Amino acid sequence: MARLLVRQAIVRDLPALGRARRVTVDVAPGSSGLGDCSAVRSALAALAPGDGRRVRLYVALVDNVLCAYLVARPDPGRFAWRVLALAAGARQLAAHDDEAQELWTSLLEFTIARAGEDGAKRVFAGCSEGTPEHQSLLRVGFEGYTTHMTLATRHNAGAIETQRGVREQEPSDVWSIHHLYHRVTPRPVQFAEALASSYWECPGTRSRRRIPVGRAAEFAVVYDSQHGIDAYCRIWREDRTCRLELIVDPVSGVDAGLFVLEALNTAHVSSGTIVRVDIPSYQSECVGALERVGFSLRDERIAMVRHTTAPAVQMRLSPLPAVEAAERAVRGAPTFSIRAQSGARNKVSLFRNATSVRGLRTVGTSGSVRRPSAQRSEQQAS
Structure with a gap:
């Protein structure tokens, strides 16, 4: 069974980069730089000293043979990454559509994870409709938002x-x-x-x-x-x-x-x-x-985007039914006292997932409302 490994490129991968038989280069609109150089040139720039923050290069190996790679450019000002190039194929592996799609899907998943770890919120890419790279982008969650001519x-x-x-x-x-x-x-x-x-x-x-x-x-x-x-x-x-x-x-x-x-x-x-x-x-x-x-x-080309984060879901806090002041509140849980008119009894509402709140009054066992300082004095005296 073949073993697939996706990792960041290293210097010894350079000789195998030029053997890719199928190369797809994309320059998405609005990039912070041109990026319209060849895939091999972008790969060399990714490995050059001092360019680690400008270009990223990831490779896919099948049984330790480099069969595909991806070039991406971070855009820190926009908290985004942009896919510049995809390549697939080697001497031992012909770059057929199905094989290229599987390799590119793994590379894109790896790139999305690295972009999220780097603080990017979006990953942009562009491709022609109906191509293998388009299918690979759709499989990892990319969505088209407009078409560029x-x-x-x-x-x-x-x-x-x-x-x-x-x-x-x-x-x-x-x-x-x-x-x-x-x-x-x-x-x-x-x-x-x-x-x-x-x-x-x-x-x-x-x-x-x-x-x-x-x-x-x-x-x-x-x-x-x-x-x-x-x-x-x-x-x-x-x-x-x-x-x-x-x-x-x-x-x-x-x-x-x-x-x-x-x-x-x-x-x-x-x-x-x-x-x-x-x-x-x-x-x-x-x-x-x-x-x-x-x-x-x-x-x-279709301009596509993939969000690296999911929308946050805010938990709703539901109040518990009101309890009588004479009942003992759970130790450590804050309570809210409501001053009622004469002839009415004080009532207290407890809230779930609440933490200790400084300065709030707490309810004693006898139903009277006491200040925390008074409670500490009674405890020290006892």
Whole structure:
């Protein structure tokens, strides 16, 4: 019987990583970095010194033979992880759909557990519908919350018609951008993504110069009208690739295509750079505008999320029936005395699961109400 082992990758696993015959790379929208490198490159980054907090790599071994691996990227600011790559297959094992699905299911279960231990509340992933990776994600509890259409083009920097109101993001725009997100995004998607206002803060790199090649950098541009922020574009750049996050208010009349081109020029993105943007299904009106400026549809994926925690269930405390003051209360249990009018007897209510409460009056055996200090004095005297 074959023995399956899932663990974190170590250095001696490197030679077997490139032998995977079936590789699935996913870049979910809204990631804090590009992450669109090859699966092997992500795996090497996970094992590189100093990158332990940036990329995680887990492997699945069948009879001590590495047959599959998973690459994930933690996002501490959002208390989330993101699945970047899945790979399966080895020299001794062909990566058929059933076998890959079993291996990926075990890897995903292991990743969800590690993400929960790391403090992450959500794990994000994306895949095409009906694929083995989609079935594996469904088996471990992932749920789709929207569909993303990926469009791409090769940027051609040049003179375009300038739109009044397009400018670089400023620190004071955070609330307006967050309000724009809430106006455009459906509530179920907001619940799945759980973006706080800090997510829209200005990127660290905001200088008006060419974005350096060879390391990731961020840039943000907004369309400011007299009614507030009507469009937002965040640009992630690494090497010769750019990834955009785009939000446009459909009732504002902003041309999404022209806005994206001007945002790229504002960020000084050089010509020849491959630009990709993920458009959610509820922003489908932007697809036509982007296609008019040279973008083309490349892929369509389901955005999925898996919560690592279960909703807390609050226990209800039910009160016990009221007892007569003359009855003896259980020792150590707090009691509540109710001062009644003349001619009526004092009554006391006990509550389950209650603990000792300082300063509460307790009921004696004779039915009178005594203070705790008086009781201690009587005990010391006896």
